[in-house]
Amino acid sequence: MELKDIDLNLLVVFQQLLIDRRVSKVAESLGLSQPGVSNALARLRKLTGDPLFLRTPKGMEPTPFAEQLAEPTERALSVIHLAINQRATFDPETSTRAFRIGMTDIGEIYFLPKLMKELKRLAPHVSLSTVRSATVNLQDEMEAGHVSLAMGLLPQLKAGYFQRRLFKQEYVCMFRRGHPLDKRSISLAAFSAAEHVVVISEGTGHGNADEFMTRRKVARRVVLTVPHYVAVGHILHDSDLVATVPERLAQALAEPFALSYVGHPAKLPEIAINLFWHERYNKDPAIAWLRSLIIRLHGEGAAD
Known part of the structure; x- marks a missing residue:
């Protein structure tokens, strides 16, 4: 042949x-x-x-x-x-490029509002869609070029991927304002005695927090388990439940849902939130531009 x-x-x-x-x-x-x-x-x-x-x-x-x-x-x-x-160029003002980004529901809540506002200003004809790592094979989709970037706590993206740390954050304990635990700090005993909602976020590394508490024998009265973080604000606002959530998510939910949060009494390890892209598209000028925008908006030291 x-x-x-x-x-x-x-x-x-x-x-x-x-x-x-x-x-x-x-x-x-x-x-x-x-x-x-x-x-x-x-x-x-x-x-x-x-x-x-x-x-x-x-x-x-x-x-x-x-x-x-x-x-x-x-x-x-x-x-x-x-x-x-190699010699392709990217003009954000005129481009009609459609980007797909892999991110969790936390990412959609925390990253998208500021990112979409800046895209509207700098690249008004560009469009964006998101995919969940739990619903697609993110590794294959990124290798094939169907997903441009991924953001979050995604331990499955290793060999063949570049990554840039955006920031590190802690887990916090979150509840409605006026909750009995709404103090400057709470004890581990008070945390264990409360009723909890637990999020099982498949396709991310957030389950490590639950595994850590299990290994340390931190007791919780789990009365509700949900598959994502989207409803957590609504649930906490109208109940006495307590949730363990990443700090940046707590910051995003606190004002809209009248919630409070404090440092976690179980002293959970910090987590790193990274930006990932496949090595095949490291020199793609459009993806490089979007990477730099995300790093400027959400990287360590970015203004709130």
């Missing part, structure tokens, strides 16, 4: 099939029709003389030959992408 016989777009479809494993999802990811993806796969099968992907209840599973092709194909496409974009 000669390179002149290969349509580069077929390799793009091949790489996306390795990530998504479903024709319908690949079509959505690449902006193609499902018949178009199926036709591309049929052409690839004819070119390689291999089925490449087999239908299973779990989706399209790659054959051994497809797995053999995966790494060199990814590497070749990455080199081509970087070469084409």
Whole structure:
């Protein structure tokens, strides 16, 4: 087989099939029709003389030959992408670029208001969407370029990713104003005797705080468990429940929901909130611009 016989777009479809494993999802990811993806796969099968992907209840599973092709194909496409974009420029005033950022619900509450205000001023035609690390495979999505950046406590993003620390923060104990614990500080005994709402935030490292308290045998009367932080402000405002939350989230929720917070009596470890991007897109000028904006707005030493 000669390179002149290969349509580069077929390799793009091949790489996306390795990530998504479903024709319908690949079509959505690449902006193609499902018949178009199926036709591309049929052409690839004819070119390689291999089925490449087999239908299973779990989706399209790659054959051994497809797995053999995966790494060199990814590497070749990455080199081509970087070469084409090396001299690209980004003008925020005129760009219509659409960015996707992986972040938690905490990130949406804390980061987005200031970021959207600044984007409106500097890049009025740019659009932004967010994805949750619990609902997508953030590693694959960032490697494929579908997610530009990720922000938060995301221990799963390691090899192949650059990161920049935005800030460190502590966990605090939060409750409604006027709560019996609404004092300058609270004891561990008082904390343990209170009724608690606990957030199970999948896809983040925030569960480490609960694990730390469990290891230290810090007792809590857990009466409510929720899967995200979005409703915590409403819940605390209208109840006597107590929540363990990151300090920056507490700062964002305190005034809107008439809440108070104090230093955590269990002396939980500090956590680092980082900005992540895949090494393939380190030199993408648009992503570099957005990174610098986020660091200016939310990095250590940024003005509130």
